[in-house]
Amino acid sequence: MVLEIVVMVKQVPDSQEVVIDPVTMNLNRSMTRNVTNRADENALEAALQIKDKTPANITVVSMGPPQAESTMIECLARGADRAILVSDRALGGADTYPTGLTVASAISKLDHFDIIFAGEESSDSSTGHVGPGVAEFLGIDQITYCSKIQYEDGYVTAERELEDGTEVVKCPTPVLVTVLLNSNYPRRQTLRRKIDAVRKGMEVWNIEKLELKPEWVGVRGSPTIVRRMQSIKEKQREGKKVTLEQIPDLVKELYEKKIIREVH
Amino acid sequence: MSEFDAIVVGAGPAGTSAASKMASSGMNVLLVERGDPPGSKNVSGGILWGKDLSKLYPDWEKTAPLERFITNKVTGFLTEDSSISIDFKTKRFERQRTGYSVLRTKLDGWLAKKAKDSGATVITGITVDGLARDGNKVIGVRQENDVITSDLVVLAEGANPRIAIDEGLRQPINDHDVAIGIKQVFKFSEQTINERFNLRNGAGFAGEYSLGFLNNGVKAGGFLYTNKDTISLGVVIDIFDLRKDNSTYSFDIMEKFASHPYIAPYIEGGQLQEYSAHLVCEGGIDYVPKLYGNGYLIAGDSAGFSFSNGMMIQGMNYAIASGIAAGETAISAKESNDYSESMLSSYEKKLSSSEVLMDMRNFRGIQNVTWSPLVHEFIPKFTEGILYNMFNETGEPKKHLFEIALENFAGSKYDRKSLVLDLYRMMRRM
Ligand SMILES: Cc1cc2nc3c(=O)[nH]c(=O)nc-3n(C[C@H](O)[C@H](O)[C@H](O)COP(=O)(O)OP(=O)(O)OC[C@H]3O[C@@H](n4cnc5c(N)ncnc54)[C@H](O)[C@@H]3O)c2cc1C
Ligand SMILES: Cc1cc2nc3c(=O)[nH]c(=O)nc-3n(C[C@H](O)[C@H](O)[C@H](O)COP(=O)(O)OP(=O)(O)OC[C@H]3O[C@@H](n4cnc5c(N)ncnc54)[C@H](O)[C@@H]3O)c2cc1C
Numbered sequence: 001m002v003l004e005i006v007v008m009v010k011q012v013p014d015s016q017e018v019v020i021d022p023v024t025m026n027l028n029r030s031m032t033r034n035v036t037n038r039a040d041e042n043a044l045e046a047a048l049q050i051k052d053k054t055p056a057n058i059t060v061v062s063m064g065p066p067q068a069e070s071t072m073i074e075c076l077a078r079g080a081d082r083a084i085l086v087s088d089r090a091l092g093g094a095d096t097y098p099t100g101l102t103v104a105s106a107i108s109k110l111d112h113f114d115i116i117f118a119g120e121e122s123s124d125s126s127t128g129h130v131g132p133g134v135a136e137f138l139g140i141d142q143i144t145y146c147s148k149i150q151y152e153d154g155y156v157t158a159e160r161e162l163e164d165g166t167e168v169v170k171c172p173t174p175v176l177v178t179v180l181l182n183s184n185y186p187r188r189q190t191l192r193r194k195i196d197a198v199r200k201g202m203e204v205w206n207i208e209k210l211e212l213k214p215e216w217v218g219v220r221g222s223p224t225i226v227r228r229m230q231s232i233k234e235k236q237r238e239g240k241k242v243t244l245e246q247i248p249d250l251v252k253e254l255y256e257k258k259i260i261r262e263v264h
Numbered sequence: 265m266s267e268f269d270a271i272v273v274g275a276g277p278a279g280t281s282a283a284s285k286m287a288s289s290g291m292n293v294l295l296v297e298r299g300d301p302p303g304s305k306n307v308s309g310g311i312l313w314g315k316d317l318s319k320l321y322p323d324w325e326k327t328a329p330l331e332r333f334i335t336n337k338v339t340g341f342l343t344e345d346s347s348i349s350i351d352f353k354t355k356r357f358e359r360q361r362t363g364y365s366v367l368r369t370k371l372d373g374w375l376a377k378k379a380k381d382s383g384a385t386v387i388t389g390i391t392v393d394g395l396a397r398d399g400n401k402v403i404g405v406r407q408e409n410d411v412i413t414s415d416l417v418v419l420a421e422g423a424n425p426r427i428a429i430d431e432g433l434r435q436p437i438n439d440h441d442v443a444i445g446i447k448q449v450f451k452f453s454e455q456t457i458n459e460r461f462n463l464r465n466g467a468g469f470a471g472e473y474s475l476g477f478l479n480n481g482v483k484a485g486g487f488l489y490t491n492k493d494t495i496s497l498g499v500v501i502d503i504f505d506l507r508k509d510n511s512t513y514s515f516d517i518m519e520k521f522a523s524h525p526y527i528a529p530y531i532e533g534g535q536l537q538e539y540s541a542h543l544v545c546e547g548g549i550d551y552v553p554k555l556y557g558n559g560y561l562i563a564g565d566s567a568g569f570s571f572s573n574g575m576m577i578q579g580m581n582y583a584i585a586s587g588i589a590a591g592e593t594a595i596s597a598k599e600s601n602d603y604s605e606s607m608l609s610s611y612e613k614k615l616s617s618s619e620v621l622m623d624m625r626n627f628r629g630i631q632n633v634t635w636s637p638l639v640h641e642f643i644p645k646f647t648e649g650i651l652y653n654m655f656n657e658t659g660e661p662k663k664h665l666f667e668i669a670l671e672n673f674a675g676s677k678y679d680r681k682s683l684v685l686d687l688y689r690m691m692r693r694m
Contacts, residue, residue, distance in 0.1 A: 033301060070300075074389070191296060191390045191407035198385060 003056035003151065005047045006107050008118040008131065009040040009075060011068040015123045036071045039119030041078075041186040043179040047117050048079045048187060050151045057081050059110060063091060063102045069202060076197030077189035083202035090207055093219030096125075100133025102217055105210040108138060114173040115156060120145055120180050128178070135176035142176040143169045147183035268294045268414040270594055271405050272384075273392045273427060275302040278564025278583035278590075279420030280375035284320055285591025287383035291598055294414065295379055296405070300389030303372025306422070307447055307542035308580055309487050309496060311363045311470055312371070314619075316584040321378060325361065329370035331491035332468025334363040336461070339575070341644035342486070344477045347526035348647050358467060365468050365489045365496070366580075367449070369538075395431050395560070402559035415603045417560045418590050420583070423543040425566035433562065434553035439504040440631070441547030443572070446518045447498035450534030454493045460530060461490055472575035475499070475521060476644025480509040483640035485575035486521040488530060495531055497522060500544055500577065502635050514541075544577055545570035548631050549624040555615070556608040561590045569620055571627065573634045582620050589614040633693045637677075638686040646672050 013032040047058050059082040060075040062068055072083035086106050094102070107113060116138075118131030128144075135142035146158035146169075156175050160167040207217060215221060242250050254260045272283045275297035283295040299305040311334060317324040335357045340349025357363075380386045396404040396411040404413035419428050423442060428434040452460075461469040471488040478484060484501040499518050506512060521527060545551070551568040555561065563569075564583035571578045593611040597603045615621040633639065649672035654665065673683075 033304075188408070189389060190410060191387060191392070191405075191412060192410040194387050194390055195294065195385065195412065198387065 003050070003054050003115070004110070004113045005050065005056050005058045006110065006113050006116045007040070007044045007047050007058060007060045007075070007080065008103055008116065008134065009044065009060050009062045009071060010037045010119070010122050010130075011035070011062065011064050011071040012037045012122055012124040034067060034070065036074055037119055037122050037124075039121060039123070039179060039181040042181060042183050043117040043119045043177075044075055044078060044080065045184045045186040046146075046149045046177070046179050047115070049184065050115070050149070051079070054151055059084060061103060061106050062086065063094070063099060063106075066204075072202040073194065073197045074189060076200060076202075077194035078187055079193065083197075084205055085202050086205045086207075086210065088206040088217075090214040090220075091218045093222065094217060095222035095224045096127050096129035096133060097223055098217040098221035100130050100137055101221070102207070102210065102212065103130065104134045104137035105212055106205060107134065109205075109210060115151065116140075116174070116176040118176065118178045120178050131176060131178040138174075138176070140174045140176055141171050142178070143171055144178045145180055146177050147180045149177055149179070266404065266413040266415050268292050268385075268404075268412070269598055270294070270416040270418060271296065271412060271414040272418040272420060273405065274420040274422055274564075274566070275299070275372065275376045275379070275386065275388070276306055276420060276422055276564060276583060277372075277375060277580045278422075278566070278587040279418065280372070280379045281317075281320060281584045281587030282418045282420060282561075282563055282590040282594070283384040283386075283587075284375075284379040284382045285588050286594050286598075287379065289591075289595045289598075290383070291594065293379075293384040294412065295376070295384045295386045296390055296392050296407075297376065297386070297388045298391040299372075301369075301373050302376040302386075302388055303369045306368040306372055307445060307540045308366065308368050309445075309447070309489055309498060309577060310366050310368065310580060311489060311576075312366045312580050313363045313578055314581040315362075316581050316588070319588055320584075325364075327374075329366070329374050331365040331367060331494075332463070332466055333357070333361040334365065334470045335467040336463070336469045338469070338471035340471065340473045341476050341647060342473050342521075342524055342526065343644050343648045345525060346648045346652070347473075347524075348644070348651060349471075349473070363470065365470070365491050367491055367494070367496070392427065394427055400558055402557070415559065416594050416597065416608075418563060418587075418594070419560060419566050420563045420587065420590075421566045423545045423565040423570075425562075428553070428562055428566055433557065433560070434566075435551075437543075438547070439507060441545070441551045441568075443500050443502055443544040443546045444506070444514055444541065445498060445500045445544045445577075446514060446541045447496060447538070448518070448522065448536060448540075449491075449538035450495045450497065450531050451537050452493055452495065452534050456533075457490050457493065457495065463490065470576075473521075473527075474575055474640050474644055475517070476641060476648075477520065477524075478512065478517065478640075480512060481505045481637065481641075482509050482512045482517070483635055483637070484517050484521075485573075485640075486527070487576060488527065494537060495534060497527070497531060500572070500575070544572065545579060546572055546631050546635075549621075549628045552621075552624065556593075556605060556611050558605045558608075559603050561593060561608060561611050563587050563590045569624065571623055571630075573630065575634075582623075585618060585620050586615060589618065589620070627693065630693050633686075633690045636686060636690075638683075638690060642676055642678055642683070646676055649675065 014035045058080045060080045063086040121128035148159040150157045157170045269291040272279045272295045287293040336353045392405045394406045468490045473486045475484045482505045489496045545565045563586040569582035653668045
């Protein structure tokens, strides 16, 4: 049987080019070009590595405006088999809840899926909500912040990076896996595949196709309301260099200033 | 059978023009560009001179992303603390519009879009590795482990033609064949630029300067062009002398130009938006390779089609003209289903009767003049000395102009004979 893999991808402004307007302190997105969210490239690569060993079909799904086409073509040119862009006026201004709902609805329209990959988070909003949200909407298991992802006989095994070590999780499919940024080296697009990708093109789905009502999605379906955006100036913290011999004094000082305390 | 009628490598002005010309005649064309989006790797000053685009897009002056039409052309010499310039303004340029300032990031995107609209398959973000050959015939391109086949390959790689060189289709680059260009773009409001340069209704300023303040024989020119709400400021540096001098760095020359007392006020308060560097093709007609062979043509900077006087550069116009000529040649080749060397030789004939090769031939060796110490050192310093003495009121008895000139000449490193010789060469070649 052919494994069905879905990869969730988002197009984001190139973070290397994002400029902060010195007056308003907001992000100026007008000058930046759009690229594929880097962690999503790692997610796609994780899928492709499974496909290298096991017969599989890879479908990329994205919710976004029409210009996300370049991202979809790029994913096909790296080796995905099918690209679906969910695009609809009604989807504008979505927060993470309706984004998850929309992507989950699109995935549920596919005939079948075994593994869903998402990036750990997006580089422009960085909530890390959407992947787990999709798993919840679909009612399936999830493994988050993963690297070294393998598939064998109906099970996905992945390593989770924790603060004090690594956790190895083994989980039966269907499962959603969120992939760590830089956890692998995304393969390059090739001319051959990109020509085929341009010829094949992407599919565009609207919310009717997903059987979603306009009031469930986009800004109308978003429970959060942005009242104000504010840049926070990082407080300049006091720093101090000490030699090895001075450490006991430093500890004493921190203790007296109540920055650290004793625990038993 | 080949997968494509033609593959074009590079979506600069040359490649997009060739692709558009061929595709609009119904040919099956693939245009491959490594930059994503197109233009992201390209640098021009840049003023697009001439009307070559009219041949492809009659309404280009209304639809292309043009910044300003040039009505005010300044040519000058800068020394350490002085500026001497000829300031030419004419209402005629307002009517004729012979030059427009452009920004490549926008222009190349538009050109690629036009090629796509003409029917070409445009692929970005991919670098072509080389050519595929069958004997002495080019049959397509190589990329990673694949070969994409075509009856014709048009190489329009720009000033650093790796493929043409690696495949032995042209001579490698010499220090004398290229200069290095550095460019900065500063953001202002449209109104600020209008006020600073005394411009109205979309008119623009194009200033080019010889930088007479450099040491150790290093030679460079500078340019300042107004765009709608940005200023392009850059330098073009002769590599040969730069390489010999270990104490001068290219970016320092850029800085010195930008902070020159008579340049700095123009860009004061501007926000730096772009900083780029690129090779400039300078080799003249002797740097032009064989332009065609079985299954391939070379166009634009890759073919050395660029004209420079050490301050201003023309290349985009020749790139477009040669791209169109390559396209026309390909169309005839397709009609007779013959992509042989002898068929494709009509490309060179077309260029020979157009401004592209005529300009290059007429100005053979101009780079020896434009990059001479005469232009970049002697004239700026000599003229500055004369003007200073002439206009300066010291209370001392006045001297005749000839006397002042002689004194200044004595202070320069030139001997009389080589001056006369260099001046003669300059007059003949310019
Ligand atoms: C000005 C501004 C204000 C915002 N305010 C809010 C707010 O108040 N509340 C709120 O909840 N959100 C808010 N957002 C976030 C915005 O709605 C999110 O961009 C969007 O919902 C996706 O979340 P994310 O970018 O954090 O993705 P993450 O959850 O960080 O992304 C994780 C992974 O999910 C997948 N994914 C993410 N987005 C998509 C997509 N569109 N299609 C397919 N897969 C995807 C990718 O695999 C990605 O790597 C705001 C954004 C902006 C720019
Ligand atoms: C500082 C500076 C100032 C200039 N000022 C002016 C000016 O004012 N007016 C003027 O007319 N000219 C000017 N020029 C010259 C002008 O920029 C060039 O002559 C012109 O760009 C040549 O066009 P082209 O299409 O031949 O090459 P390019 O514009 O260089 O385009 C070549 C394209 O090929 C792509 N490419 C290369 N190799 C590959 C590959 N293997 N695979 C895929 N893609 C590839 C490149 O990414 C590039 O997009 C200036 C140049 C410089 C550097």
